Amino acid sequence: MDFELEWTPEQEAFRAEARAWIEANVPSIPDHPDPANLTREEYELQREFGRRLGAKGWLYPTMPAEYGGGGLSMELAMALEEELDRYNMPLPPYYDTGGKLGGIAILVWGTEEQKAHFLPMILRGEIRTWQLLTEPESGSDLASVRTTAIRDGDEYVVNGTKIFVGSSHGAEYSWMIVVTDPDAPRHENLGWLMMPMDLPGITVEQMDLLFVGGERGAASGIKNTVYFDNVRVPAFNLVGGEGNGWKVAGTHLEIEHGLLRSAVRDDPLTERVFDYARNAKRGGRPLLEDQDVRDRLVDFYIDAEVTRLLHFRNYAWRGQGKQLTYEGAQAYLYQKRGQLSKARAVLDVMGPQALVEAPDEWAVADGHVEVHQRGAIVDQHPGGTAEIQRVIIARRLGIGRDVREEPGRLR
Amino acid sequence: MDLLLNEQQRMLQSTIQDLLRRDFSKEMLVAIDAGTVDVAQGWPALASTGLLGSLVPEEHGGVGGSFSDAGVLFEELGRGPVPGAHFSSGVFAALVLQECGSADQQSAHLPAIASGDAVFAVAVTEPEYGWERGDVQATAERTPDGYTLSGVKLHVPDALEATHFLVAARTGGESVGLFIVPSDAPGVACRTLPGLSTGLGEVLLDGVAIGEDALLGGASDGWDAFERAMLRATAVLSAYQVGGLESVFQMCLEYSRTRRQFQQPIGRFQRVQDHIIDIVNHLDAARWTTYEALWKLDTGRPAESGVHMAAALASEGYYLACNAAHDVHAGVGIVREYGLTLHTRMSRTLYHHLGSPRYHRRRLAGALGLQPGLS
Structure with a gap:
């Protein structure tokens, strides 16, 4: 190795x-x-x-x-x-x-x-694209979406509401799952659409949320509600054919469930937290003299390292052509739970100063620490909750079933 | 970047798997556990594979393999779990001899370790149990032609099988030397401790007279060198625990499919699924930190933090995975012949070996520079 x-x-x-x-x-x-x-x-x-x-x-x-x-x-x-x-x-x-x-x-x-x-x-970067999946009544049960796209001549007419969408500063296109046949059975009633965002009838409205994170530098910053009111989109934009939307979604969900990390980096938060601990004092004594503090910092470090290694394994194995099954959801679950336990370790070590937002003078590490306190909570849900990751792991491992669930198609 | 076993490692793996199928079936392991078969009976089979010389240099009759290769072998042994002195002698003692022993001592003993003719056990820990220098209370008194060793060594793995001990004893002040002591030397008495642990013994040293050449490296203080050897051995021990974790995971997966209650396989229940998912998470956290630590040792990278992290995760993970496995199996899990308790006992036995999870976590803090005054 x-x-x-x-x-x-x-x-x-x-x-x-x-x-x-x-x-x-x-x-x-x-x-x-x-x-x-x-x-x-x-x-x-x-x-x-x-x-x-x-x-x-x-x-x-x-x-x-x-x-x-x-x-x-x-x-x-x-x-x-x-x-x-x-x-x-x-x-x-x-x-x-x-x-x-x-x-x-x-x-x-x-x-x-x-x-x-x-x-x-x-x-080529000519368009920026958002994903439109979640709806007010469809979160973990994504296949239950209600937004409809009904065929009318050479167009689909789209009506419905998508939430937790995109970022600040708009997008030229979105892709979305929609109901193309309201009478078809579950999983066979969906379509997958590329939607130009400048069509008449689309309204974008910013949501008021605790925090919205993402990969540093490319985080989305905000999320929106997007309303579709009789939006007419060319039938050409339906990818994968009518009734196949769930299979098409299986491809990108496979990646989103833990295979999205590309190059593997050390989490910059680790050094920020260690720096704080090395320089802080309590009762006039160095904070690191407290054995509990050192133990909590080690907890933090181990959470970060295991998350890094599991993602690294997935990245390397994908590159080596090894078929992944449960590993994506496992790394994602570890990442989500790791963020929460890291946030608690930081709160233990720093006290309420971890909760001060930049640019206030008391913010730690230019506000990165406070942002992590919020982000750790918010990170539990995107791309499927921790519970959904567990469901995927169980099916892919074949717990209680002789036939293991197949991963979504990646090629 | 390559996270797959290489060709040679796959061959090693399949050789050792053949050995396990042939000589260490579940029935055999259960019989050893029950005491109806002596653990020493498996020794010739282990010796025949060459695995005892995995980390012994070729010049001393070993294979001179990498730590990652040893990891492959010991992971397979851990699946059993195959008990016995393979780790104590072939890994731990062999590494201590290489790190602390003189050239003469190495050529005198390493070939016998590699062939299995000698069985070494490492006797460091005592009633005031611990793996720090200060935990060693046994004494080595200087005599005109050597030393007299006195003290109690406790929870020593594989003591009853050993032909030789590597004994840590105070040579004066804070200095701790390592001594080679034949197990049949006058004044040495061994027994295996009863209870949940497996293969741990008591070694009484009652005025044991040994020659000057018994002191490893002729160094009245060999503790720092001993710790270097211990660090390397720890990574291989973690691999053994990873094998145990893998086996526990497979048992639970199989049981989740075949055991039916409420007219369905119990693995259909999410509460049962959660136990098994926790096990596979312990497994993979231990596995990948261990593999990375072995790779760091092989490539000469700073490995201290990696080894300590892997050791903490492997010991905690094996322990907790066995707990979860008992939740999955309920009554069936405590029936000896089913085989789960072999792992449960081993997970408890190894929990403190070469340092508890707490020891490794605190060493990790030191390796990360998280000590006052180091900023």
Whole structure:
């Protein structure tokens, strides 16, 4: 086994090329502990950088080159991500569910015409795409969605409400699951639509939430409610055919359930918390003299490390062509539960100062700690609750069943 | 980046699996547990595979394999769990001899360890149990031609099987030396402790006279070197516990499908599922931290924090997984012949071996620089 990449001279040459290009092109955007504070101007800078990456195939480096991806190996993609990470810049550099989730569903289930139409604009960064899944009455039971898309000539007419959608600063497209046949049996009644967001009848309204996180630098910041009122969308935009929406969703849900992490990084929160502990005092004495504090910091560290290793295992095995079954949901469950126990360890160690928001002078680590206290709670639900991850693990392991559930199609 | 076993490791794995099927069937392991078959009876089979020399250099008759290779072997042994002195002698003592012993001592003893002709057990812990230097109270008094050892060594694994002990004793002040003591030396008395633990013994040292050449490395203080060896051995012990965890997980999975209550397999109940999911999470947390720690040892990376983390997770995980497995199995789980209690006993026995989870967590804090005054 080898827990690190060994770089060949060719790969090192690519890394050097990437480093030089990034240095010449990367925009300077301040670090926002709360991504809700990303300004419109900063977002436009991210998009412009995304288009430049996209023109080189580097926005979604492992997607097929014929559709605008980079066609690069996992190793080269990792080198690229590491170089971007030096600027605290993830890939893609803004919230976009087009290339990593929706785009793969299109790649697996779309017709040649659909792939040729939708994929290049996603992969080149010409559009930013949101995902529209959850509804007011459909959370864990996603297949029970009620938003309808009824065929009318060459169009579908869409009516309904989606919640917990997207980010700040809008999107050009969304993908969504909808009911195409209200009379068909469960799981056979759904369709999967690419929805242009500038169509008449679409209303986007910001939700008021405790926090909205995501990958640093590309976190969504806010979530919205999206209303569809007789929105007419071309029938061409239905991917996978009528009645197959649940299967198409199986592809992106498979990835969202724990396979979304790409290059594996150390969690920067760990160093922030350790730094605090090394410098803080209680009763005039160093905080680290307290054995309980040291024990809680070790709890924190172990949660972070196990989460990192399980994601790393999944990333490596995917790259090595090993079929994953329960491992995605397992890593995701560990990540979710790990965030909560880490948040409690931090609260134990720091006391109420962990709850002070930036830019207040008492905020710890420029507010990153307080944001984590909120984010740990919020992270329990997206992509399926912890309980849903447990259901997936049980089915995939075959607990109590002789036939193990098959994973969603990824190719 | 490669998280699959290599060709050679897959061969090692299949060799040892063949051995287990042939010589350590569940019936055999249950019989050893019940005391109707002597654990020593399995020793020739273990010795025949060469696994006792896995970490012994080729020049001393071993295989000179990597820690990851040893991890593959001991993970399979842990699945049994196969009891006996394979770890104590082939891993722990072999590493202590390499780290602390002189060239002469190594060539005198390592070949016999590798072949299985000698069985070494490591006698460090005492009634005031612990794995720190200060926990060693036994004494080594200087005599004109050697030393006299006195003290009580307690919870020593595989004591009754051992032909030799590596004994830690105070040589003066805070200094702790390591001594090679034949188990048949006058003044040495051993017995196995009764109870839930398995294979742990008491070793009484009553004025045991040994020669000057019994002191490892001729060093009146060998404790730091001993700790280096202990750290490496710990990673292999974690692999053994990972094997145990894997076995417990498989037992529960199988039982969840075959045991029916309320007209359905019990694995259909989410409360039962949750126990098994907790087990697989303990398993994979222990597994991947252990594999990474072994890889760090093999590649010369700083491994201290990785080994301590893996050890804490493997010991805690094995213990808790057995608890969860008993929840899944209820009454059936405590029937000896079913086999689960082999793991339950082993998980308790190994919980403190080479340091408790608390010891490893506190060492981890030190390795991470979380000590006052280190900022």
